[in-house]
Amino acid sequence: xxxxxxxxxxxxxxxxxxxxxxxxxxxxxxxxxxxxxxxxxxxxxxxxxxxxxxxxxxxxxxxxxxxxxxxxxxxxxxxxxxxxxxxxxxxxxxxxxxxxxxxxxxxxxxxxxxxxxxxxxxxxxxxxxxxxxxxxxxxxxxxxxxxxxxxxxxxxxxxxxxxxxxxxxxxxxxxxxxxxxxxxxxxxxxxxxxxxxxxxxxxxxxxxxxxxxxxxxxxxxxxxxxxxxxxxxxxxxxxxxxxxxxxxxxxxx
Amino acid sequence: xxxxxxxxxxxxxxxxxxxxxxxxxxxxxxxxxxxxxxxxxxxxxxxxxxxxxxxxxxxxxxxxxxxxxxxxxxxxxxxxxxxxxxxxxxxxxxxxxxxxxxxxxxxxxxxxxxxxxxxxxxxxxxxxxxxxxxxxxxxxxxxxxxxxxxxxxxxxxxxxxxxxxxxxxxxxxxxxxxxxxxxxxxxxxxxxxxxxxxxxxxxxxxxxxxxxxxxxxxxxxxxxxxxxxxxxxxxxxxxxxxxxxxxxxxxxxxxxxxxxxxxxxxxxxxxxxxxxxxxxxxxxxxxxxxxxxxxxxxxxxxxxxxxxxxxxxxxxxxxxxxxxxxxxxxxxxxxxxxxxxxxxxxxxxxx
Numbered sequence: 001x002x003x004x005x006x007x008x009x010x011x012x013x014x015x016x017x018x019x020x021x022x023x024x025x026x027x028x029x030x031x032x033x034x035x036x037x038x039x040x041x042x043x044x045x046x047x048x049x050x051x052x053x054x055x056x057x058x059x060x061x062x063x064x065x066x067x068x069x070x071x072x073x074x075x076x077x078x079x080x081x082x083x084x085x086x087x088x089x090x091x092x093x094x095x096x097x098x099x100x101x102x103x104x105x106x107x108x109x110x111x112x113x114x115x116x117x118x119x120x121x122x123x124x125x126x127x128x129x130x131x132x133x134x135x136x137x138x139x140x141x142x143x144x145x146x147x148x149x150x151x152x153x154x155x156x157x158x159x160x161x162x163x164x165x166x167x168x169x170x171x172x173x174x175x176x177x178x179x180x181x182x183x184x185x186x187x188x189x190x191x192x193x194x195x196x197x198x199x200x201x202x203x204x205x206x207x208x209x210x211x212x213x214x215x216x217x218x219x220x221x222x223x224x225x226x227x228x229x230x231x232x233x234x235x236x237x238x239x240x241x242x243x244x245x246x247x248x249x250x251x252x253x
Numbered sequence: 254x255x256x257x258x259x260x261x262x263x264x265x266x267x268x269x270x271x272x273x274x275x276x277x278x279x280x281x282x283x284x285x286x287x288x289x290x291x292x293x294x295x296x297x298x299x300x301x302x303x304x305x306x307x308x309x310x311x312x313x314x315x316x317x318x319x320x321x322x323x324x325x326x327x328x329x330x331x332x333x334x335x336x337x338x339x340x341x342x343x344x345x346x347x348x349x350x351x352x353x354x355x356x357x358x359x360x361x362x363x364x365x366x367x368x369x370x371x372x373x374x375x376x377x378x379x380x381x382x383x384x385x386x387x388x389x390x391x392x393x394x395x396x397x398x399x400x401x402x403x404x405x406x407x408x409x410x411x412x413x414x415x416x417x418x419x420x421x422x423x424x425x426x427x428x429x430x431x432x433x434x435x436x437x438x439x440x441x442x443x444x445x446x447x448x449x450x451x452x453x454x455x456x457x458x459x460x461x462x463x464x465x466x467x468x469x470x471x472x473x474x475x476x477x478x479x480x481x482x483x484x485x486x487x488x489x490x491x492x493x494x495x496x497x498x499x500x501x502x503x504x505x506x507x508x509x510x511x512x513x514x515x516x517x518x519x520x521x522x523x524x525x526x527x528x529x530x531x532x533x534x535x536x537x538x539x540x541x542x543x544x545x546x547x548x549x550x551x552x553x554x555x556x557x558x559x560x561x562x563x564x565x566x567x568x569x570x571x572x573x574x575x576x577x578x579x580x581x582x583x584x585x586x587x588x589x590x591x592x593x594x595x596x597x598x599x600x601x602x603x604x
Contacts, residue, residue: 050455076457084455090448093441100438101445105457107438114437115430125438168457 002061003028003172003203004049004080009058011041011048011227018044020227021058026172031194031204033218035238037247041227042207043085046174050082051075063171077105081170083161085177085207091150095141095160098149099132102167135163139193155186162193172203179213191217215239223247274421278414287413291485293525294420298427298478300505300517302471307503308511309435310467311447313366316357316373317502319380320350320472322494324479326384326391329400329489339403343423343480350476351469358468362461377499384491396490403484420481427474431514434470443467444512475502508549510559519558 004026011019019041026032034042048055051072060068067075081102090098107128113121136142139159144152149160158178165173175194179187187210194217198204208214214221215235222232225247231238238244281287299321306312324346331337331345361372384391391397402411403419410419434440442463445453454460483489501524509520527545528538549557 052451052455071459072451072454073457073459076455082455084452088449088452088455090445090452092448093444097441097444101441101453101456101458104438104442109438111439114439115433117433121437128438164456 001028002026003063004205005059005061006045006049007059007061009045009048009060010056011044011053012056018227019048019055022224022227022229024222024229024232026203026205027220028171028203029198029201031198031206031217031219033214033221033235034205034207034224035209035214035221035244036224039226040224040247042224043176044227045224046082046176046205046207049075050080050174073105076168076170079169079171080174081165081168081172082174083158083165083176083178085180087154087157087161089149089157089160089164091148093149094145095136095147095149095152096129096132096145098160098164099135099167100128102164103128103132106167106169132163132167135166138166138196139163140189155182155189158182158190159193162190166197166202170202172205173197175204175206175208177207177209179208179210187213278417284413287417289526289529291413291417291420293522294417294424295478295481295485296502296505296521296525297424297518298474298481299502300509300521301427301431301514302474302478303502303506304509304511304514304517305431305435305443306467306471308506308513308517309440309447310443310464311366312362312464312467313370314373314468314471315370315496315499315503316375316377316380317471317475318494318496318498319377320354320475321479321482321498321502322380322384322491323350323353324476325483325489325493326397326479327476328480329397329483330390332401332484333397333399338405339401339484340405343403343477346480347473347477350479351473354472354475355465355469358465362464362468374496374499377494377496381491381495384494391489391491394491396488396492398488400483400487400489402487416485420485423477423481427477428514428518430470430474435514439463439466504546507556508546510556513556513558516556516558520556523557 002025004024006022006024009019009022009024010017022041022045024032034045036042044053047053049060051067051070051074054069058068059066062078062080065078067078067080070078090101093101107124109121109124112118113124133142133145136145139162141152141156141160141163144156149157152160158180162175162178165175178194179190182190191213194204194206206214206218208218218235220232221235221238223230223238223241223244225243230243230247231241233241277290278287281290299317303314303317306314306317327349328342328346331342332339337345357373357376361369364372385393387393402409403416404410410416435443442453442458443466445456445458446460446463450460482493505520505524506517507520508516508524509518510516524542527542531538531541534541553559
């Protein structure tokens, strides 16, 4: 079943068309890869999908619902979470607090409960901490929950971003270059996490420049160039697609 | 690692603090000194609410004096002209300030942070001009003398000592309110907005709603503080509620440490009592005040109690916006727009 359908998505910035009539379908439970040279509109596509921008044209259907132009927090509430290309953690909050912010929409807490510190409120908070701890354990940061996010090493920060996104309990998670700037062993650790996430039933869309990671994880790849979709297929097909090779390496004279 | 005070020590600190506060009027026989302490207590909700809005949520507002004033005038007028009981006047003062806060917040919180600052300054000026000219209601520059002392039923809090205990209770409630709020999921949402608004919204936080919430609570307590002032001085006049007063609230929050609640209490204590201590040097006290701020910002930009990285971050952001500190601007959308520009450049080159 299609979890997400993007129909003819177009995004213009002034006179520049950053995303050009992109059609895309993400099946439930799959890992979809999005590739393309720099500036081909991959991140903009994520930004339009998550409501940071409203698309100029086109439609997003998530689980049968039209979510086009919804504000970011509503997109998250309906079940889409994301990480950012350039890590955007809450740097001066602890590792634990970062994950707890991710759980924000899933908390059954209210203001009077907070101010009166009712039993219900304390239980909700306790349960949130426990599930956050599980997620930190999952990404291998359980030992560091008291640390400030800013003090984590680069690879750890990327993994914390993953845990924070997972805390939103998404059906679909969008990962924007989760292994950027990582060494091969860190990258393969993240690859392992992505496979684990899939096994737990999360659908994943992945932007990645590291072809090894892409070939090792994605089951279906969409290639973008200059905002438009130029090819899609299995990793094997994409690898030898002429248009893709052209987009990356240029034409032979 | 974030240091955590162990529970027994925390209880001891709180217990000792409470005991000292309760015994204070018995120890201080001097009415003048006690009145200074009450002035500090009145300013505690102001410093805390400024801290909630600026230190925790990262919104640089400079219009708190207007809400302080709305509270003071509401409370005084309700009691004097309509004969309302004090408790009702107090609640109405907080509520009306909060309503105006929300009304101002709607347009303000939709614009960028720098414009928010300007709009709140503008609102403060409008308030000042309105009270100065609405003769029928406020008696303009003559102000409203003879505001009655607080009273609940047959009990009237006319002596300084009784006012001290009453106001201590209100300020302590405010502290508890802020403490619980900032330690909860609401507080986390506010801090997340300060840290990175885009990422906060991507975590499912309705950022405009939470900013409005911070604004509403901040203005509510400023109004309560205004009511406290009116019934303490038994006079309300327009000259109390100027931009200078707003700057003073900001100063208390920054001096104590943005993002630190005990810091705000300390900030209020120092900045209210210092001019009194330096009374003999009357002409130079603003100079001393200024010098204190300059030295502190150079030596400890995170404020006195702001030991955590959190306070440092909050202070850094505010100081940058005020243009007091150089460094990378932390605008919320910087890297999103950077990417768009990169995309735009790339695509225009290709086509």
